[in-house]
Amino acid sequence: MAQTTNTILMIRPVNFRMNEQTAVNNYFQEDLNLKNAEINAKAQEEFDAFVEKLRNVGVNVIVEEDDKLMDTPDSIFPNNWVSFHSNGDVGLYPMFAENRRKERRDEVFMRLESEGFKINNIIDYTSAEDEGVFLEGTGSLLLDRVNKKAYCALSPRADEELFIEFCEDFDYFPVVFTANQTVNGERVAIYHTNVMMCLGENFCVICLDSIDDKKERKNVLKHLKEDGKDVINISEAQMHQFAGNMLQVKGAKAQTYLVMSQSAHDSLTEAQVEQIEKHCPILSSSLETIETCGGGSARCMMAEVFLPKE
Template sequence: MMQLQAPQSVVMIRPHHFRSNPETQADNAFQRASIGDVAGAARAEFDGVVAALRDHGVTVHDFDDTGAETPDSVFPNNWFSTHAGGHVAVYPMYAANRRRERRWDVIDLLKTRYRVQDVIDYSGLEQDGLALEGTGAMVLDHIGRVAYVARSHRADPVLLERFCTHFNFEPIVFDAADAEGRPVYHTNVLMAVGTGIALVGLEMISDPARRAMVQERLEETGRDVIVLSAHQINEFAGNAIELSGRQGPVLAISARAMAALTPEQIKRIEAQVRILPLSIPTIETAGGSVRCMIAGLHLARRNERDLT
């Protein structure tokens, strides 16, 4: 059964030329420069994540990276998203070398294995200097139909309005910054929205009225809102994703992020989902964590007879 907020199937891209990306370093404060050849370590971490997800009953469609000039290819959630009813969006990217990550063979697999009605391709708007980096720039509440967005270079307001009109989301936009006043580059490092819980770095939302609004809208849907500190956000505790496993929902989160949570927060999370900590220290040097690695599939599977 397909869960509205917690997909049972995902797409992931195995990195072969992983390294820190100089084109994204300027506005990604979470990124650290790579020391030496880290591609092999990143690939091993990736394979460990895939194995752990499959062990828990999550379907993983894994693709190998095909280009040497795509250091961030392990983060596919930025260039496409999928939506109930058979809808797919393809997004324009901010950094030039990230635009090469788009894979039409991935979209072809979706059309073959799942019921896809249409693909709306916004990527041509890169020529106009516009970017909207998928479920990195937007944290989507598929239940409440809200798109939470931290203002950044990666989320053009005009394109956001267009996406929300096409896909029936209400945009809630806010400014968010770290202790040094640097804007949060992607909303999905700040917050994660599951079925019954939400992890949110509320103190990093600058305007008190917007902060209260975000909390109120999440609580309206009956979620337990777990407030994360700026330190926990820096440890990637907001960069998690709920998935539907064989024995119920799991929260995929990095081991580093898990270590930053308090016992009380863990207890509240475990009241709703099983926590699945995943060790990806090398991949996290690129400025993203577990959520960034996973493109959830909110699509209905085709019947077996349709595939023959």
């Protein structure tokens, strides 16, 4: 069982813009006051440069074009609707925003199969949408695949009961907590766990200040420590620069990289960079438009493929 993979699925945007349906509880989104066509063109430029950087270090990036007819402004973030597992299982997840539900496309599975990957079983949670219950893939679920633990910060997009169900189905031990951010002077739930936390092979980047409940914070730390993770704590201000939204991936010769946006990289202190680089080099790319309008960053754009090969 590996924590990192060499294969990443990414969806190239064709209708990227600020999604009005997700803005209600994603406080990382901002309006750029640009025409949508301009926003999409900038997002495509950032996307293409990012893919090129990943491929240059030997990451196998499978790029699937979004469907123009779908009007799916957030399709660039596929990790919220699907997860791929080493036993050939695929998880399909219920999405909070109605226009994001159209992102789930069979063509994506067909593409992976055409690349030689094997899909044995699809575990589909999407009927929970009818009850207004959501769990947005590896945005909501942070998987320690080696130690079989799943971390989840509860929010309007991460339901506790459904999370427990996922853990039973996929055989993970659940670590549940609440993570907050300050918005207009009030503490409100952070929409996705992967904005405040990143799990690497031997380390974890986490915004501990966002876990207001001391018992919960202690419990999360206990699990990380007992699994030998080096804990790299970031501030709430750094989290707002997407310093929690990172992913460790494998490049050529099994060399791992911690992938993040330029703004996340720029927000880190020298000591934090040093702590990360003890484990692996950093790979960063400018994702300014995507972060500002989409309210998501590097991690959200990469769906890890752990599926077995034929």
